[in-house]
Amino acid sequence: MKKHVTVAPHEEHLIKDAKALVQAYPSVPLTVDCVIFGFEENKLKVLVIKSDLEYYKNHYSLLGDIVKDNEELDEAAYRILKERTGMNDVFLDQVRTFSHPNRHPGGRVITVAYCSLLNINHHQLKIHDNDLNWHSMPTLGDMAFDHKEIVDQCYSWLQKRIQEHPLGFNLLPEKFSLRELQNLYEAILAVSLDRRNFRKKFASMDLLIDIDEMEQDVPHRPGKLYKFNFEKYEKSKRKWIGIDF
């Protein structure tokens, strides 16, 4: 006796050939753009380069590139960083994807924005093509494509993120003084903070390691140097934020 196999109604139209399906999809050029922040002379800076396009002659643009076949977006972003700064182990986070149909004068290109933070002094720029340079954030003017909007969104992202996560240490030397740390926060958040309360706050977090060294070559009384205790932080990440808006 023949067995009856139950077939759900929708199984009748199941697609067997996934490859053919995908090949029939329209497709779109995809790039990654990196917003690379640095900190120097108490200013937040961003790495920019003159646009290659005549259309945007003399406009600065972000460091970006086409995503290769079978390359993950994260990979592409790391590749760009490596090519431009020589750095490998750098902070990197995806921020947002930008898709306005006219964002590129050559036709539709989708781009995924990544934000990266690095210590300017640890990484000499390898290539100085096209006026690659660190540009101070507050004075950044128009840019090519929608890159100004991308920078602005990454900056907002950074302002929020730095208050809740220890990102900022990626912008500082491994050993830093509390003044340097405060200057960093003040520059990024564009506020001024009370020194005593700032120090008290970080003291209460108990995530800075006093390495018992002093600043060198400062033209004033040297401060103590600290390292951030990433290990302890990883173990004790807090989850609860508290409802507040």
Add this chain to the structure above:
Amino acid sequence: MKKHVTVAPHEEHLIKDAKALVQAYPSVPLTVDCVIFGFEENKLKVLVIKSDLEYYKNHYSLLGDIVKDNEELDEAAYRILKERTGMNDVFLDQVRTFSHPNRHPGGRVITVAYCSLLNINHHQLKIHDNDLNWHSMPTLGDMAFDHKEIVDQCYSWLQKRIQEHPLGFNLLPEKFSLRELQNLYEAILAVSLDRRNFRKKFASMDLLIDIDEMEQDVPHRPGKLYKFNFEKYEKSKRKWIGIDF
């Protein structure tokens, strides 16, 4: 006398034909996937549908679609919502782009995840093809593609976001009781909260409008109904969070 025009070195290799440049770019199929959250019977739910692919027979997947030529990602996401729920003015936010080369069995497809929140009772599902249904979050098992990871990331995003922004009201009726609001927060954050402190917190924000109506048809003492004061919120968004991690 002939004028000398200064030409920066890099201007010699400026690209004139942006169109040709873009046409030479490799391209990739791009989709949008929507993680649509609802709230019903004190549970957070997500809208899922059986996969069309034989490869993922009987696996649930998210509502997604190819992004059309010259369609913005946001547009595509709104289109999907409209097609599936009939809803137009719905909360929607881009969360993240997923690019693993093998995430789709038919070949490389990049997808942009959007998160949407809507009130289940206000929107009858138009189409019930492929077992479209609201699935309770805690019991959601494996899914097709990398959709489980996408849901997980959107859920984390929601947990964080709901504590800092008044998203949650999109999941509730326009008029809601404080108990409903607390149940929502407890379900999403998977914690239990002290009722008096919860109410005190919202009272101190002063963003709920007491509309002087009571709950109907509840099997117990009815509570007062409130609306969220979106207008006042928009005017008074706070910017400063406070360093804390």
Add this chain to the structure above:
DNA sequence: CAAAGTTGTGTATTTTTTACACATAAAAAA
């Protein structure tokens, strides 16, 4: 040796968070 610039520290006040209990109201069940 004086001036400039910065370090390092404490306390009082206010605000926010937390923990916790009881009387009351409405509906449902007995």
Add this chain to the structure above:
DNA sequence: TTTTTTATGTGTAAAAAATACACAACTTTG
């Protein structure tokens, strides 16, 4: 109609966190 169930609505005391604020000491430079 009474009792039970379930939820509403409210206040206070204690602890923790945030804020505002000032002065003495150290190092370098001129």
